[in-house]
Amino acid sequence: MADSFYITTPIYYVNDLPHIGHIYTTVMADVIARYQRLCGRSVRFLTGTDEHGQKIERAAREQGVEPIELADRVVARYHRWWADLEISHDDFIRTTEARHQRAVAEIVRRINASGDIYLDNYTGWYCAGCEGFFPESQLVDGRCPDQGHPVELLSEPSYFFRLSAYQQPLLDWYRANPGCIAPESRFNEVVRFVEGGLRDLSISRTSLHWGVPYPSDPGHVVYVWLDALTNYISALGFGSDDDELFRGFWPADLHLVGKDILRFHCVYWPAFLMSAGLPLPKTIFGHGWWMRDEAKMSKSLGNVVRPDHIVQRFGPDPLRYFLAREMSFGQDASFSDEAFAERYNADLANHLGNTASRTLAMVARYLDGRVPAAHGGAAVAEAATQAVGAYRRAMDALEPHRALESTWQVLTAVNGYIQEQQPWSLAKQGNAARGPLEEVLGTSLEALRLTSVLISPFMPGVARNLRRQLGLGEGATNLVEAGGWGLIPSGTRVGDPEPLFPRLDVAAYLKELEMNDEGAPASVPDGPGAEPTSEQLTIDEFARTQLVVGVVLEAEQVPKSRKLVRMMVDLAEESPRQIVAGIAGRYAADDLVGRRVVIVANLKPARLMGVESQGMVLAASVDGEPFLLSPDGDVPPGTGVK
Ligand code: ME8
Secondary structure (H helix, E strand, O other): OOOOOEEEEEEOOOOOOOHHHHHHHHHHHHHHHHHHHHHEEEEEEEEEOOOOOOHHHHHHHHHEEEEEHHHHHHHHHHHHHHHEEEEOEEEEEEEOHHHHHHHHHHHHHHHHHHHOEEEEEEEEEEEEEOOEEEEEOEEEEEEEEOOOOEEEEEEEEEEEOHHHHHHHHHHHHHHOOOHEEOOEEEEEEEEHHHHHOOOOOEEEEOOOOOOOOOOOOOOOOOOHHHHHHOOOHHOOOOOOOOOOHHHHHHOOEEEEEEEEEEEHHHHHHHHHHHHHOOOOOEEEEEEEOOOEEEEEEOOOOOOOOOOOOHHHOOHHHHHHHHHHOOOOOHHHHHHOOOHHHHHHHHHHHHHHHHHHHHHHHHHHHHHOOOOOOOOHHHHHHHHHHHHHHHHHHHHHOOHHHHHHHHHHHHHHHHHHHHHHHHHHHHOOOOOOOHHHHHHHHHHHHHHHHHHHHOOOOOHHHHHHHHHOOOOOOOOOOOOOOOOOOOOOOOOOEOOOOOOOHHHOOOOEEEEEEHOOOOOOOOOOOOHHHHHOOOHHHHHHHHHOEEEEEEEEEEEEEOOOOOOOOEEEOOOOOOOOEEEOOOOOOOOOOHHHHEEEEEEEEOOEEEEEEEEEEEEEEEEEEEOOEEEOOOOOOOOOOOEEEE
């Protein structure tokens, strides 16, 4: 299709809830999709979930549910996140859908027809407890990495793909299309890897059942990566009678992925496509990682960031802005609430919010709320025109952080201009200075109109709000038209002013976060009833909560945490319980030893800063400050509380 643009995110595993990494990739894909639409292209934007394989099967088993139930719950969370963040995807593919399974069967058939598949034996370290193979590199002390079960070297029949035959064709493709992998450092990384030689790849398993049945040999299921990668074409109708989208949108313009899965996308996927006789994607971009305290976020480290609190408090756009601006696209960055709060105040509240509110307030006050016809502030017009050019070049070069820098240059130019022209002084001069006053405010309004266009891929809600306040219609649909200068219609009335970004008291905000929660883990929800509600409890429901008196035997501050204390608490059980609580701000660890406390004893264990907590200590919270509850007397440990 002429001028089409097909963009995809990875499809995310359903053994865990979405976190900032998944959110980042999807927000950035959304920013690019919205930009391409703004440029007038016909865009198809795909995201979805990867639901098969050992990981998911095992996670479901641990929770005592069927894999599809786990998948359904997590998918519901993804849908909610994407709606909350205004993600504008056109399709959401699940690998458990029939349309996907048909496409996987079709690609396997095509690869087989090319003579690239043979039956052999796969040998690996098999864990009977987990019913799965692990590569030697993943074993921990010679045992399975997940449960520490013993493993044995086993072989099973497996179909293999002749990946080794694609070393030269892949190298030829990379060299003929240097833009196919970006940024350049990742391109070099992949080329070096392939130059080092490729081994054939096992593409089926008999020890696993949760997957797409292997066509022609249903005792096998298709290897999860061949299954997953095919999503990019199954969502376009590949392998079905209706392949209009496939004809219109394939090959993809951009597969956006994290650098962790670059090899699968830059080596396996093009080799599968070559073998199946299908066109190859135009660009695979491997972005960097969000880190926390210099470590990659991971479930096992317990340092995963889930930015629910940011979206609940600020709405989606400040988070979208922060993610796009803070990380140079392609490199790593560290996430912190401090960095978010500072950028929120500096870039959004002070810069964008202030420029809009002071301009609109002056238009209301001095010009009776009407947009003047003048917008000839030459320096601002010049800065704006240059910024639009730089913005487009940056977006086309996949440097969205730079596009935002250019947008903010427009705001800097307007602020300097307002400061220099002093419209408040001009207003005092009455009719004599009416012309210059209209010029200053008209120029500022026009710059804000342009800003509303440039920020719209990043902050669609704020862009709409700003346009409404400027008295403009819903949205700019085409950057070529809306990116010009002098387009704000004169004579229209500006809308009611409303602060775009109320200023934040950073210290108070950070304190509040610290008191509420310090990276509390979110586990996969136990079903619809797991959502907190304000409904009343019956006495039976309340009785399910086991409240027990305990005595603190040991206590120490959790390393690197400002507020967490790890305690060993005697509940008159076989051994003391380890309880982690956010009370260090008020209680010194040593002062806790010997204290009687009340523990919720049947709470599902959770990890806080990587330390397991086997229950929760009760405390009253006064403005976020914890006051421990204790029984009124020397009640023995283990005594129930009703
Ligand atoms: O790998 N920083 O799924 P997944 C930035 N199902 N991005 C991050 C991140 C971080 N710390 N952590 C995760 C899979 N991501 C496969 C993909 S595709 C055919 C199959 C993002 O749930 C990043 O995009 O583990 C990464 O590639 C993806 O989430 C991995 O998600």
